[in-house]
Amino acid sequence: MTEQPTEATTPPKRRGKLLLVAAPLVLLGAGGAGAWFAGLVPGFKATEAASIAGAPAEKPVFVDMPDIVANLNAPGRRSSYIKLRSKLEVAGAADARALQEAMPRLQDLFTTYLREVRPEELRGSAGTYRLREELMVRAGLAAPPARVTDVLFVELLVQ
Known part of the structure; x- marks a missing residue:
């Protein structure tokens, strides 16, 4: 079978x-x-x-930030300082005008944040990247209609 x-x-x-x-x-x-x-x-x-889609692409505009010198949140008796000169990249001229109008608020937000940063948080490329991201968030808060696409460091000195 x-x-x-x-x-x-x-x-x-x-x-x-x-x-x-x-x-x-x-x-x-x-x-x-x-x-x-x-x-x-x-x-x-x-x-x-x-x-x-019908929307012409605008060229980015760079807005100069005034130099910022602030003391960092350093432990101990020795003071640490940061000197920051930067440019903000925005999508267009209208955003640049809105950012210029909000410049005092923007400087205040940047300086207040920098005074709370510890020197060891700024070490290396990861520290610089975190600083850039935090400043972008604060720039977005300072001038809500304007959209900041990048923070470019011209000079960053930690002493």
Whole structure:
């Protein structure tokens, strides 16, 4: 008596063929999407997308901040100081005007924050990055309609 093969004992041939066809397509699609988001696909950029949508892309404007000298929150009897000269990058001229009007508030927020920073928090590139992020947040609070896109350090001296 010969045994008849059942569905449970036969290998699923259709499933294997489907996997052989679908896996390369999924990998190819994921690779293409990754290349597009990374900007490796030529001929289409974010600025082109903005102009396609009908909004002309404005050039960024740089606003000079006055020099700030503040004492840091240093433990012990020895004082530490920071001298900061920076520029703020905003999206357009309207944002630059709003930022200029709010400059006293902006200087106050920056100085108050810097007085609470400890000297060891500013060491290395990670410290500089954290300082940049904190100053960007405060710049956004000082002039709400204006959108600050970056804080550029012209001079950063910790003594």
